[in-house]
Amino acid sequence: MPKRKKVAPELPLNHPQLYFNQELSWLDFNARVLQNAIDPRTPLLERLRLVATFSSNLDEFFMVRVAALKQQVEAQVSQPSPDGLTPAEQLTAIAQRLQPVLEQRQQYFEQSLRSQLAAKGIYLLHYADLTPEQQLYLQGHFEKQILPVLTPLVIGQNNPFPHISNLSLNLAATVKHLETGVKQIVGVKVPNVLSRFIALPQPLAYRRKGRTTIWTGLPLEQVIAHNLATLFPGMKVLDHSLFRVTRNTDLEVVEEEADDLLLAIEQELRKRNRGGVAVRLEVQASMPRQMRRTLMQELELSDSDVYDLEGLMGLSDLMTLAALPLPRFKDPHWVPITPAPLQKVRGLNAEESLAKSNHREDIFAVIRRQDVLLHHPYHSFSTSVQLFVAQAATDPDVLAIKMTLYRTAGDSSIVTSLITAAENGKQVAVLIEIKARFDEENNIQWARKLESAGVHVVYGVVGLKTHTKVTLVVRREVSSTPPHETRIRRYVHIGTGNYNHRTARSYTDLGLLSCRESLGADLSNLFNSLTGYSHQQIYRKLLVAPFDLRDRLLKLIQREIDHSKRGRHGRIVAKMNALVDPQMIQTLYQASQAGVKIDLIVRGTCCLRPGVPGISDNIRVISIIGRFHEHSRICYFHNHGEEEIYIGSADWMPRNLDRRVEVVVPIEDPVLAKELAAMLGIMLADNRRVWELQADGQYIRRKSRSLATEQDSQAIFMGMAVQSLELK
Numbered sequence: 001m002p003k004r005k006k007v008a009p010e011l012p013l014n015h016p017q018l019y020f021n022q023e024l025s026w027l028d029f030n031a032r033v034l035q036n037a038i039d040p041r042t043p044l045l046e047r048l049r050l051v052a053t054f055s056s057n058l059d060e061f062f063m064v065r066v067a068a069l070k071q072q073v074e075a076q077v078s079q080p081s082p083d084g085l086t087p088a089e090q091l092t093a094i095a096q097r098l099q100p101v102l103e104q105r106q107q108y109f110e111q112s113l114r115s116q117l118a119a120k121g122i123y124l125l126h127y128a129d130l131t132p133e134q135q136l137y138l139q140g141h142f143e144k145q146i147l148p149v150l151t152p153l154v155i156g157q158n159n160p161f162p163h164i165s166n167l168s169l170n171l172a173a174t175v176k177h178l179e180t181g182v183k184q185i186v187g188v189k190v191p192n193v194l195s196r197f198i199a200l201p202q203p204l205a206y207r208r209k210g211r212t213t214i215w216t217g218l219p220l221e222q223v224i225a226h227n228l229a230t231l232f233p234g235m236k237v238l239d240h241s242l243f244r245v246t247r248n249t250d251l252e253v254v255e256e257e258a259d260d261l262l263l264a265i266e267q268e269l270r271k272r273n274r275g276g277v278a279v280r281l282e283v284q285a286s287m288p289r290q291m292r293r294t295l296m297q298e299l300e301l302s303d304s305d306v307y308d309l310e311g312l313m314g315l316s317d318l319m320t321l322a323a324l325p326l327p328r329f330k331d332p333h334w335v336p337i338t339p340a341p342l343q344k345v346r347g348l349n350a351e352e353s354l355a356k357s358n359h360r361e362d363i364f365a366v367i368r369r370q371d372v373l374l375h376h377p378y379h380s381f382s383t384s385v386q387l388f389v390a391q392a393a394t395d396p397d398v399l400a401i402k403m404t405l406y407r408t409a410g411d412s413s414i415v416t417s418l419i420t421a422a423e424n425g426k427q428v429a430v431l432i433e434i435k436a437r438f439d440e441e442n443n444i445q446w447a448r449k450l451e452s453a454g455v456h457v458v459y460g461v462v463g464l465k466t467h468t469k470v471t472l473v474v475r476r477e478v479s480s481t482p483p484h485e486t487r488i489r490r491y492v493h494i495g496t497g498n499y500n501h502r503t504a505r506s507y508t509d510l511g512l513l514s515c516r517e518s519l520g521a522d523l524s525n526l527f528n529s530l531t532g533y534s535h536q537q538i539y540r541k542l543l544v545a546p547f548d549l550r551d552r553l554l555k556l557i558q559r560e561i562d563h564s565k566r567g568r569h570g571r572i573v574a575k576m577n578a579l580v581d582p583q584m585i586q587t588l589y590q591a592s593q594a595g596v597k598i599d600l601i602v603r604g605t606c607c608l609r610p611g612v613p614g615i616s617d618n619i620r621v622i623s624i625i626g627r628f629h630e631h632s633r634i635c636y637f638h639n640h641g642e643e644e645i646y647i648g649s650a651d652w653m654p655r656n657l658d659r660r661v662e663v664v665v666p667i668e669d670p671v672l673a674k675e676l677a678a679m680l681g682i683m684l685a686d687n688r689r690v691w692e693l694q695a696d697g698q699y700i701r702r703k704s705r706s707l708a709t710e711q712d713s714q715a716i717f718m719g720m721a722v723q724s725l726e727l728k
Contacts, residue, residue: 285310406468
């Protein structure tokens with residue numbers, strides 16, 4: 001892609017030169033993930049995991065983003081994105097940007113990481129490296145364990161083209177009939193029901209003098225490839241090559257026309273499991289030309305859709321090797337800490353005696369005394385959020401629980417608690433977003449279990465995705481002072497992350513536990529809107545998309561502009577996963593021009609161009625790519641010393657602001673607000689995990705002068721969590 005000219009300060013703020021392309025920016029983010037894998041400071045198996053993560057991310061990018069662009073091209077859509085590229089131009093730019101990164105990934109894995117693993121006793125071998133004894137063992141393994149699963153299929157020559165499933169690894173072979181001399185291309189799917197990597201038994205493990213062998217194995221496809229003759233008696237195998245197909249996986253459900261949304265989603269899932277149109281073909285670089293042309297023709301793909309790869313294919317499967325139980329080659333084990341205010345809550349330890357537990361208090365007593373800020377994974381999800389829901393489910397004074405679920409684990413204890421609550425006679429209402437991409441099937445299963453337990457389940461709002469992460473607990477309480485009146489009190493949890501105990505171990509997220517009346521009333525109104533016929537659009541404290549979140553964020557930025565124009569200090573700090581929305585970007589440009597100092601912590605896609613003289617020279621953008629997946633969203637506004645700080649579920653993207661239900665909450669407790677501001681300061685000072693976005697679109701890694709001056713924000717937060725426990 002040609003390098004763009006220097007941006008002139010007199011350009012209008014909607015000029016394409018002031019925007020980075022959304023898709024290319026995402027590719028840059030994923031490239032930073034790969035760079036973390038290449039970083040020698042990263043533990044060995046974490047390097048393997050990050051290569052797998054990079055590859056898995058890229059698979060999803062093609063299944064969703066590239067697929068959408070190709071659909072636009074087919075529909076002859078020529079409307080350019082804010083950066084001025086048409087869908088067709090974006091596809092070309094993606095291919096150009098991606099090719100050198102893929103070459104870097106393959107080269108790093110094949111030429112560096114393999115040998116690094118071998119140096120520690122983890123041998124991922126090539127079939128050619130095997131001894132005769134090892135080959136004999138694998139031949140027997142092939143005949144007993146692999147051959148019965150294989151199904152060779154003819155490709156081309158007037159035969160119906162076999163369906164090649166999404167992300168499946170396949171062998172294409174040219175075979176020649178020994179009697180007639182007729183040649184034919186056949187395909188063999190590498191079965192995903194078998195382990196991708198075959199481990200050799202210890203007596204046959206690779207041995208090297210002076211080194212301990214931990215694991216020895218090789219890829220399944222190599223064992224199949226070297227035993228292809230068994231599949232084709234009377235034929236000669238002339239050549240073979242690997243290929244992999246990526247398909248469009250987006251669901252096409254017109255909600256307004258669906259009589260039964262659950263049934264409609266299930267039908268679309270069955271279609272997706274079969275796979276939509278092909279959008280990418282990965283082939284072994286040595287694949288014969290004719291074989292390549294046949295695959296392209298049958299899959300209706302062009303040269304720009306084909307990626308030639310040297311070495312191992314389908315590197316997302318490396319996650320299984322990264323999971324080897326070898327803690328010395330991984331990041332130090334982290335055990336999340338119970339937040340300080342909750343450390344004396346009854347029920348934290350299931351084994352504590354009844355006498356001991358009677359000296360403790362329930363979680364509601366703590367929340368009545370103070371708002372509680374949660375910071376995962378530094379704070380334990382199980383002893384905060386899960387405990388909150390679990391105690392609500394069994395507390396005799398709790399009358400109702402209402403909750404939104406976007407993505408949750410397959411073994412969710414929160415869902416189990418909701419079922420318990422319903423069985424205990426409480427009113428339980430759950431909004432499950434069954435349109436959550438790639439979690440639809442899991443959410444449908446949970447929805448059915450909840451319904452069978454008597455939970456009132458809502459499947460979302462027509463035309464919107466419910467992405468917010470909120471819980472409302474309604475409790476009947478008797479005042480402790482005369483005349484001991486009975487009242488209803490509402491407790492809330494409002495977070496930035498999903499109610500998923502698994503991702504809570506690796507995603508950085510924030511949550512607020514509170515019983516402020518204004519927040520409880522707002523959430524009651526929100527749930528009435530989501531589950532009934534209420535059309536509440538104005539809230540007391542909460543900023544709610546798609547109703548008023550955009551307008552209120554714009555007003556908060558405008559207030560900083562007004563302060564700056566009056567000669568006061570204007571300051572904004574915002575942390576999010578993605579910054580894409582043109583209106584929000586233009587308003588930030590206006591703030592920069594007015595002198596407002598702006599720091600943006602954007603983990604992934606950022607379409608704003610910082611550092612342009614006269615336009616964005618007061619804006620700095622950094623990306624933190626660390627051990628944990630940065631997922632929290634925070635907004636800070638200086639407001640002439642009367643600081644305001646917010647957390648919530650929304651990124652600054654059109655879909656979040658206009659087409660999703662999102663909630664952003666102000667942190668009104670001054671102690672917690674100060675704590676959040678300090679967190680932002682720690683992240684901005686990070687010189688270990690930070691990449692700085694330049695005006696030309698390049699990300700430059702920030703480096704410390706020495707190990708003594710290195711500041712790793714995630715390590716600092718872990719230390720702060722441990723310190724809070726020690727102080728108690």
